[in-house]
Amino acid sequence: MKRKTLLCLSLVAMMMTGCADQMYIxxxxxxxxxxxxxxxxxxxxxxxxxxxxxxxxxxxxxxxxxxxxxxxxxxxxxxxxxxxxxxxxxxxxxxxxxxxxxxxxxxxxxxxxxxxxxxxxxxxxxxxxxxxxxxxxxxxxxxxxxxxxxxxxxxxxxxxxxxxxxxxxxxxxxxxxxxxxxxxxxxxxxxxxxxxxxxxxxxxxxxxxxxTPNENKLLRILQHKTKGDFPFTISVPLDSNGHDHWISFSTPRIKVKTRVRYDNHFIFDTDVKMRVAITERLFPFNVRSDAAKLQKSMEKKMQTDFERLIKKTQTKGIDPYGFGIYARAYKYPEWIKVQNQWGKAFAKADVNVKVHVTISGMGTIK
Known part of the structure; x- marks a missing residue:
């Protein structure tokens, strides 16, 4: 009986508190x-x-x-x-x-x-x-x-x-x-x-x-944030004539791995493995019989884009990718010396990005 009474009193107190604190929208x-x-x-x-x-x-x-x-x-x-x-x-x-x-x-x-x-x-x-x-x-x-x-x-x-x-x-x-x-x-x-x-x-x-939005996709990949959609439209170098060969693809699977070394400056090695599905191709090409050539061209183009973005941020002395977190985790004694001026240290670092592309889908038209 006492427990029921205490429970009722508690409920009444809670209701009274709620009424006192209420505010009309x-x-x-x-x-x-x-x-x-x-x-x-x-x-x-x-x-x-x-x-x-x-x-x-x-x-x-x-x-x-x-x-x-x-x-x-x-x-x-x-x-x-x-x-x-x-x-x-x-x-x-x-x-x-x-x-x-x-x-x-x-x-x-x-x-x-x-x-x-x-x-x-x-x-x-x-x-x-x-x-x-x-x-x-x-x-x-x-x-x-x-x-x-x-x-x-x-x-x-x-x-x-x-x-x-x-x-x-x-x-x-x-x-x-x-x-x-x-x-x-x-x-x-x-x-x-x-x-x-x-x-x-x-x-x-x-x-x-x-x-730009296209550069932001590269930023997210270097940050190891690979959730969501990553559609790309790029011009691949398939010949020496300098012609634009435009191709669009989605990336249902991306794996990123980063390693760090130190040799008088920080050296970062990032491997990006992309499994892609072609969604648009604006040039004649037999993907089924010559996929390796196309994959190599796509890798070359993507790697150039990664390097350009990294160089752009290093010039400004900023590290939006979080390479400094890897430096602290794996090269702590060297990190301690530059932790308060990481932007300058990152500007002097070598960042090597290696892209591996595997074409897993060509669409219904081969």
């Missing part, structure tokens, strides 16, 4: 998109996009811009404009303008996301090539609400490996890990919003370089 302004940028005078601009749940409102999305000294300061300014109390617990995207990304210590502005437990760390971090205001105040008639549209756009492109997807939690890990530099999604607004690839940051989290 009409009384909350959910910040689904938060944008950060700089104006012409270098002042911080903070943007917010939130849904409107009021039945009488004709426009179901509220967008606000304020000039503030920090994100926390902007919340108070938002509360003087919006109809309800601002909440960052459901933020889907954090848009950061390139102008701000090029500034030293810009990362300090996102401190509230990690410090306040009411905020979420699953927010997608996205670089904007151009003014953030162009994206925030964009109202496409043939698309759903901007937060839903952008979140789905990033997620779909990530599954296709067109760009990377970095949450605030992952961004924090990348910026505190000495063996890798951060990379985030990049987009721009022209006559429509489009993903342009991936923005690569340096050891101080400043913007250094942008890579």
């Amino acid at each position: 009409e009384d909350v302004t959910l910040s689904l998109i938060l944008g950060l940028d700089l104006d012409e005078d270098g002042n911080l601009l903070v943007f917010m996009s939130s849904p409107v749940f009021n039945k009488e409102a004709k426009v179901k999305e509220e967008k606000v811009e304020v000039k503030a000294v920090s994100i926390r300061d902007s919340r108070e300014l938002f509360d003087t404009t919006v109809m309800a109390l601002t909440s960052g617990s459901k933020t889907q995207l954090l848009l950061v303008g390139k102008k701000l990304l090029k500034q030293k210590n810009w990362i300090d502005y996102i401190d509230p996301f990690y410090r306040d437990p009411k905020n979420t760390v699953t927010t997608r971090v996205v670089a904007v090539d151009g003014p953030v205001s162009d994206v925030i105040f964009f109202r496409p008639k043939d698309k759903p609400r901007l937060p839903l549209y952008l979140a789905n756009l990033v997620d779909t492109a990530y599954r296709r490996n067109v760009t990377i997807k970095t949450t605030l939690q992952e961004f924090h890990e990348q910026t505190t890990e000495k063996g890798i530099t951060a990379s985030i999604t990049e987009l721009k607004k022209d006559h429509k919003i489009m993903l342009t690839g991936t923005a690569l940051l340096d050891e101080q989290s400043k913007y250094k370089l942008s890579i």
Whole structure:
């Protein structure tokens, strides 16, 4: 009898607590998109996009811009404009303008996301090539609400490996890990919003370089991230005439293995094994009888693309692949000496990529 009484009292207490803490959705302004940028005078601009749940409102999305000294300061300014109390617990995207990304210590502005437990760390971090205001105040008639549209756009492109997807939690890990530099999604607004690839940051989290969607696929492979789709369209060198021989293929299976050596500098050997299925061929070729020649040409082209991307990042002194993690794991005594300047050490490293292609599918037409 006593146990039943205690159970009833506990249930009543829980119900009373829930009632006391409840808040109607009409009384909350959910910040689904938060944008950060700089104006012409270098002042911080903070943007917010939130849904409107009021039945009488004709426009179901509220967008606000304020000039503030920090994100926390902007919340108070938002509360003087919006109809309800601002909440960052459901933020889907954090848009950061390139102008701000090029500034030293810009990362300090996102401190509230990690410090306040009411905020979420699953927010997608996205670089904007151009003014953030162009994206925030964009109202496409043939698309759903901007937060839903952008979140789905990033997620779909990530599954296709067109760009990377970095949450605030992952961004924090990348910026505190000495063996890798951060990379985030990049987009721009022209006559429509489009993903342009991936923005690569340096050891101080400043913007250094942008890579295309095709280069992002190579980045993901070198990161040993081989899930999702990896469709390629390349021009293979089949003869000495310099003619373009275009071929498209999917890669249902990719295996990557990296080894590290040290001889006055770091040497990385990465083997990439790709099992491919041809999806398009724009030149006459008997794949069944001469597959080895085609495979060798594809390997040569892919290897050149890998080398070009690696050289591009080494020139900027960044390591978005995480080769530094391998250096620390297998050559720790040498890593210790350069851990605080890994970008410079990686720029002097030799990175050898060997590609092995096996054609496993030719389509119904041989």
